[in-house]
Amino acid sequence: MSGVGRGVSAPSPTSRALDTLADLAEIRGETSDAIGYRQAATFISTLSPDATAALLNRAREDRLHGDPGIPARLHRRIRDLAVGGAEPIISAARDALPALFKALFDLGVVNSSEAALLVRRLAIVSLGDLQHALEMGRILQTFDESFDARLRQAAPAIASDAGMMPLGRARDLLESLSAAITADAPALDGLTPSGEVRRFEPLVSELILVARSHDPVTAIEQVCASRGIDAVVHRGPRRVVVTTQGSEVDIRVSAIDEYGTVLFSTTGSRAHLQAMRSRGGHLRLAAREEDLYSQAGVPFITPEMRHGTGELEAAAAGTLPRLVSREHIRGDLHMHTIYSDGADTLDAMVAACCSLGYEYIAITDHSEHAGSSRTVSRRDLSRQRAEIEAARERYPQITILHGTEVDIMADGTLDFPDEVLASLDIVIASLHEAERHDGKTLTRRCLQAIRHPLVNVIAHPANRIVGRRAGYPLDYDAIFAAAAETGTALEVDGAPAHLDLEGERAREAIAAGVTLTIDSDCHRARWLERQMAMGIGTARRGWVERRHVLNTRSIKDVRAFIAAKRRRR
Numbered sequence: 001m002s003g004v005g006r007g008v009s010a011p012s013p014t015s016r017a018l019d020t021l022a023d024l025a026e027i028r029g030e031t032s033d034a035i036g037y038r039q040a041a042t043f044i045s046t047l048s049p050d051a052t053a054a055l056l057n058r059a060r061e062d063r064l065h066g067d068p069g070i071p072a073r074l075h076r077r078i079r080d081l082a083v084g085g086a087e088p089i090i091s092a093a094r095d096a097l098p099a100l101f102k103a104l105f106d107l108g109v110v111n112s113s114e115a116a117l118l119v120r121r122l123a124i125v126s127l128g129d130l131q132h133a134l135e136m137g138r139i140l141q142t143f144d145e146s147f148d149a150r151l152r153q154a155a156p157a158i159a160s161d162a163g164m165m166p167l168g169r170a171r172d173l174l175e176s177l178s179a180a181i182t183a184d185a186p187a188l189d190g191l192t193p194s195g196e197v198r199r200f201e202p203l204v205s206e207l208i209l210v211a212r213s214h215d216p217v218t219a220i221e222q223v224c225a226s227r228g229i230d231a232v233v234h235r236g237p238r239r240v241v242v243t244t245q246g247s248e249v250d251i252r253v254s255a256i257d258e259y260g261t262v263l264f265s266t267t268g269s270r271a272h273l274q275a276m277r278s279r280g281g282h283l284r285l286a287a288r289e290e291d292l293y294s295q296a297g298v299p300f301i302t303p304e305m306r307h308g309t310g311e312l313e314a315a316a317a318g319t320l321p322r323l324v325s326r327e328h329i330r331g332d333l334h335m336h337t338i339y340s341d342g343a344d345t346l347d348a349m350v351a352a353c354c355s356l357g358y359e360y361i362a363i364t365d366h367s368e369h370a371g372s373s374r375t376v377s378r379r380d381l382s383r384q385r386a387e388i389e390a391a392r393e394r395y396p397q398i399t400i401l402h403g404t405e406v407d408i409m410a411d412g413t414l415d416f417p418d419e420v421l422a423s424l425d426i427v428i429a430s431l432h433e434a435e436r437h438d439g440k441t442l443t444r445r446c447l448q449a450i451r452h453p454l455v456n457v458i459a460h461p462a463n464r465i466v467g468r469r470a471g472y473p474l475d476y477d478a479i480f481a482a483a484a485e486t487g488t489a490l491e492v493d494g495a496p497a498h499l500d501l502e503g504e505r506a507r508e509a510i511a512a513g514v515t516l517t518i519d520s521d522c523h524r525a526r527w528l529e530r531q532m533a534m535g536i537g538t539a540r541r542g543w544v545e546r547r548h549v550l551n552t553r554s555i556k557d558v559r560a561f562i563a564a565k566r567r568r569r
């Protein structure tokens with residue numbers, strides 16, 4: 001291609017490639033690179049094809065030093081471009097972008113210069129940013145209708161492709177990343193999970209950490225250099241988006257006087273933010289979240305309650321619940337040992353619970369025919385009884401209840417006969433096997449267990465598996481009424497796979513007068529606290545107060561709760 005007779009206004013492929021690289025650098029927040037590429041693109045666009053070819057030749061031979069239009073920082077990259085062509089360099093630059101832009105490019109929704117505009121004009125870097133901007137009409141205000149329509153159509157597809165991460169994994173990932181960054185970034189003050197994780201959503205679409213700093217510029221430098229990070233895909237003056245363990249994490253570094261605002265706006269939910277906006281006008285800068293709420297004329301609302309489901313009205317009316325919290329929990333009534341599918345011995349579980357400060361625990365291994373990897377036979381149960389008696393001597397500071405997690409069988413009966421159940425201190429019943437039953441039959445089986453005088457708690461009533469299986473379609477009104485009437489507790493199970501009853505259901509349950517338990521359903525001593533925390537977070541999502549929860553009461557009251565139902569026999 002001689003190019004003879006072409007006007008200078010048609011950009012050469014080299015100049016176009018450099019412009020694309022400038023866009024991609026801009027998306028990544030690499031401002032100096034973006035300026036350099038842009039400068040080089042403009043310079044080359046003024047050259048004749050022959051002069052461009054000569055320049056690329058010099059680049060190949062590493063002789064760019066005399067070219068005033070090409071910034072020195074780009075010499076090596078323009079050499080690579082001259083040697084290997086633009087394609088591999090652009091494709092590598094695209095691979096190093098935030099996930100949102102990879103998805104937008106894969107779907108062919110925007111070109112690189114439009115994408116760079118989203119970053120430059122609206123600071124859109126993540127899917128959450130895009131959804132928020134669409135919701136607020138910012139795309140429409142800033143661009144045109146067709147661009148808005150394209151993005152509006154793409155956003156749900158990107159969201160469903162991106163998938164969701166279970167809360168347990170999200171918390172673990174953020175915890176280990178926070179530990180690494182905190183060690184490497186002394187300019188940061190505190191690093192808190194925000195977004196869905198802070199609200200204890202069972203499934204998480206965005207991982208966000210928020211920190212404050214007296215010196216955000218230095219702090220951002222330190223975060224970018226942290227060993228906890230695999231790659232930096234975007235950096236701005238107050239924000240770094242990184243990848244770690246294959247996931248993208250959005251890290252916000254706020255100045256001290258804006259920390260409350262950043263924490264509040266990243267925590268969401270969008271419905272809650274919307275409700276706050278309609279009360280308090282625009283979002284002001286605040287050092288503490290509390291200040292934002294008081295500006296809106298309401299008391300602080302805890303993150304777990306921020307769903308836009310009446311919390312602001314309750315706050316305004318002064319009727320916010322006093323939520324259950326960790327210090328209210330006096331015992332854990334659901335856990336497993338190596339007698340069934342637990343990973344630790346009974347002794348290890350008891351010792352761990354003592355160090356958590358619990359006053360009582362229940363050992364509740366799986367019954368004989370449960371579908372778990374290991375179960376407890378009647379003979380095992382008497383062996384376990386002897387072991388618990390010995391443990392009671394060794395650990396006089398804690399009351400150890402001998403219990404079981406008994407399966408509710410296909411016909412609604414229980415997996416142990418009554419005389420075995422009556423010999424135990426507490427009985428938890430579970431509907432593990434659906435047996436392909438419809439909601440009506442499952443409800444009947446559950447109700448039969450609730451009406452059994454020896455059943456004290458129904459564990460994870462919906463038996464959902466977070467992210468994999470929706471809960472059973474039970475008649476929850478009937479379940480709640482029967483539980484309240486018979487003095488049977490329903491569980492908020494803190495195992496990250498369950499988180500069941502989920503918050504909203506727990507809220508309905510307490511409204512129906514049901515007593516709840518919050519348990520770890522733990523299979524490992526070192527996860528007892530973590531799973532209890534997730535159970536508490538889930539219950540708080542359902543506005544649950546201390547008075548609703550059996551295991552906030554004394555062991556005497558727990559025993560009385562059990563005895564009261566047994567007396568109905």
Ligand SMILES: [Zn+2]
Pocket residue numbers: 405430432459460
């Ligand atoms: Zn279970």
Ligand SMILES: [Zn+2]
Pocket residue numbers: 334335336405459521
């Ligand atoms: Zn269990």
